[in-house]
Amino acid sequence: MKKDLISITDYTKEEYLRIMELAADFEKNPNQDLLKGKVVASLFFEPSTRTRLSFETAISRLGGRIIGFADVGSSSVTKGETLHDTIKMVSNYADLIVMRHPLEGAARYAAEISAVPVINAGDGANQHPTQTLLDMYSILKTQGTLDNLNIFMVGDLKYGRTVHSLLMAMSEFQNPIFNFIAPDELLLPEEYKMHLREKGIRYFEHREFTDIISAADIIYMTRVQKERFADPIEYEKVKNVYILRGKMLENTKSNVRILHPLPRVNEIHTDVDKNEKAYYFEQALNGIFTREAIIAYTLNLK
């Protein structure tokens, strides 16, 4: 059976750990010719330069060749070809499909059609599992463990898919504690809180972004996006409340690290960048190793 990666919950805990192990190996030795003679389709039905470059770097470091498109403007999709037909065609050409699509569920559907494995590089607001695995790798690298961590999530917890996926994945590990900091308009959806309660995992919700972060091992920041708000006045009220500033880190634990899926807008002040607790740029680099690991695992090359 082919190993697609569409949602973070497609992997078991053992598979998360296997990816972590492989990512560490690729970090030590990033250039490995495992994809020699193989073709990887990189299908970006909506532009996402950051994610595409990360994937294409990973593929290149593995010695693979890339076909595909960076946005629909240059593809047959603009001529009205269905996703079904595009995937049918491409899966005849390539050994693996990496795809990003603006519609939710598009990757799951593509995986059903495709004869070769599909890795989801984002389907609308639904899933972006490779981001979650690189977040986990960053956590493991900085904390030395994925167990017993106090994880603070800040900002848009309602629509932030990275937050939801990371929560699902980390809830598989020993004794996590979650602290959620969000405005009323952007609270974590009930289904995720229910999931935590069912697993007996402790969580706390806060409105204020204050010195409660002194207990944190990980502070996971997200963008508060204007388009999420029905009322622009509501956005104006909260947009500057959830900004992390250098001064706020004074009383935090020495091991705490700040993560952010990037790009940021203003939610992390630039005065945090030079703080040793800032980790978001290294986090992005970890994405290359993690994606190499996911590709190698998906194609049974390791």
Added chain:
Amino acid sequence: MEEIIKKKLKVSAIRNGTVIDHIPARNLFKVITILGLDKIENQITFGTNLESEKLGSKAIIKVSDKYFEDDEINKIALIAPHAKLNIIHDYVVTEKKVVEIPSQIQGIVRCVNPKCITNNESITTKFTVVSKASLAMKCHYCEKITDQEHLHIL
């Protein structure tokens, strides 16, 4: 007794087959489509806009020489949750059944999410029922929940 006779007059009795009662009148034709009754050769009689204390207005379908598998009949549970089946052999009711919401639903329902791939390309919808008490179905594709309030039958 008189009541029973009156009811019998409304839709004539069948010798062998299945009677599906307590269908909301407005969903009669959807039930017919979902069960594929418009595509079979069996004798079918139905009555609709019959008085019902529970439903206000109900419909009843009698299908001769046809017995449904549970999987088949449970497909109508979303639009006729109170449906009752009478299995008839030689004019006698030999078994009574109620419908139950299945754990997987294919087709029948539209996904609530306008950004779901199933609402943008010709794909059969698929759901896993995560709650039967207060209906909640998780889309196999976009993973969003469709509930009773947003139920839209295709």
